[in-house]
Amino acid sequence: MATDLHAPPRHLIRPEILAATDALGEELTEEALREHIWPLFSRVLNRPIHPKLGRPEIYLANHSLGRPLDCTADDVMGALDLWYRDLDAAWDGWMEARDKFRALVAALLGVERADCVVPKTSAGQGLRAVLNALLRPDRPLSIVATRGEFDSIDFILKMYADKGWAQVHWVEASGGRQGVPCMTKADITGAVAAHNPDLLVVSGAFFSTGQVLEAALWEIAEFAHKADTLVLADLYHKVGVVPPCLDRWNPWIDFAIGGSYKYIRGGPGACWLYINPRHLDHDNEPGALRTLDTGWFAKKDTFKYERTEKPLLAPGGDAWLESTSPFSTCYQALAGMELMLAIGVERLRMYSIEQQVLMRDIFHGKGVDMFDPDPPAQFGAFSLLPHHNAPALSDALREEGVNTDARGKYVRFGPDILNSREELELAALITARVMK
Ligand SMILES: Cc1ncc(COP(=O)(O)O)c(C=O)c1O
Structure with a gap:
């Protein structure tokens, strides 16, 4: 039976946060927030x-750097305590935290499979993993991207173009409201139709103007899908702001990137790449989408230490994991996401x-x-x-x-x-x- 993806995953949320959010009542008011939620933030409020x-x-x-809960410091300290106390047995706890991080991001995205979420240390790292899955030896990648993408994304794309690995067609915003430039659906679908690219890179909410693409993102992604163009959505300014927008809400989006340091109060370094499940589970088949951004955590049976001549990948989204990754960033991001989901x-x-x-x-x-x-x-x-x-x-x-x-x-x-x-x-x- 399909789960109700709008219902908070209470089993992933700690009792302290649930007790506070359960006391809020139907409608959020400043009074209720002040009474029940502000005490969870005593450090940043004082x-x-x-x-x-x-x-x-x-x-x-x-919108730039979200404020952390008090218990975020305890979570990070808890990760370190494990290390001091358990030494190499700490890996078990750290892996659990990483899995919980994936599950919480999946819940925020409205995605049923947590393994579709691959931890990254930046949104740009997520973009590079996708570009490095699509690179072709015969010609540069053809990419359509908007001029509204964040600096990191813009810069990475320009570097690929500069090395001759990609040709990027930039989309200017032709629409506007009271002098604020806005992207229209036609700006983007027009560029996709004109260039028939391998990949479209587009924000779900634009960092400089705040413009949100809702239904238009669905329509753009569907249009691209029909044109055999893969779609990568940058959801950094959307996740935790606007309810879930992937999977059944937008099945056409192939990849999404985002991270924790803004609305979800998780600090820098706790970022992720979402991969649509239709690209998973075929990794060891010819022609499957496989990224060069890889490492031993992406291997089939990582801890068996087998060295097959051909790289054999782990099942599902784990095939997109890479080398040994930081663990404290996952801890750092847990409480913020729990609070967002609980409210x-x-x-x-x-x-x-x-x-x-x-x-x-x-x-x-x-x-x-x-x-x-x-x-x-x-x-x-x-x-x-x-x-x-x-x-x-x-x-x-x-x-x-x-x-x-x-x-x-x-x-x-x-x-x-x-x-x-x-x-x-x-x-x-x-x-x-x-x-x-
Ligand atoms: C829309 C958007 N994408 C990405 C980022 C961050 O990119 P990265 O994690 O590569 O530094 C930001 C940061 O402000 C952003 O606003």
Whole structure:
């Protein structure tokens, strides 16, 4: 029987987190979050007093580096304790944590098989594993990618192109809302039709604008699939923000990449590559998709130490594992994902949309006009303030105790469940003053 993929996997969530989230009630409110969830974050909520604010800085860069739970430190310490106590027997516990990491990411993605999720230390490493599975000796890979991809992805693709291993066709955004450039479905399907590429690389939510591709991503991926183009979706800004979007929600996506350090509060280094199950389980057959990014954990029967002349791969997604990988990053990412799943990404999404609408209203009331998308659900978990010198404005805000960041012509404000209305009002006041 198919499991309800929207139901939280309670067996993967620790009692302390379940007790807090079970007490929240139907609707998320600041009051309930303050009472039940904020105590799980005492360390980040009690940071040093900012000299100009007389209170800790107002952290609105949650879209950039998410705030960790208190128990994240205990989890990482627990991983080290195992090492001190058990020495080489610690591997068993570390492997369990790695499997739990895969299961939690799978739950966030709405994917039934946890082995479809392969731990990576960066999203870029996931991209390279895919490129290195597709490389061909007879010609460069043909790739369509959007100009909206994150710097790491953009840079890796350009390096492959520079070495002559790929030809990249870049898609510019032709659409826009109130001056914010947006990708249209036709921009991307048009490029796929024109170039008939091996691979399409596209974000599910764009890092600089926050534009979210929902139904359009399904349609684009289906279009690409029919054109025999594989699709890699960068979901870094989507996972933990928008409910699951793979497997039965979007069966056309072949690969997805993402990581933990933003919305899912897991710090850097805990990233992953998703591989659609239709590409798994054929690894030892001729013509199967197999990556050069490999190592002994991808071998069939890793611990038998057999050395067949032809590489024989482990079953399923384990065929995409590589060499000995870090373990502490998995521990570091567990609590954040458990919390997201226990609260429920749908509820978090509704709260985030309402909170951002409120924030934009408050700022508007102080004469600061942020980009106000209509409908708001077409954008992710941060809001944009257009400015001719966005990096300088963001630096000036930080000086005054409001922590944001800037990309291109925009300052990004990313409030979350740990921000109060009072903080948004203070941030608006300070922003208005700094912009004068
Ligand atoms: C959309 C997107 N993809 C990827 C990354 C990170 O890439 P990497 O893990 O290769 O550094 C980011 C980081 O901000 C991002 O916003």
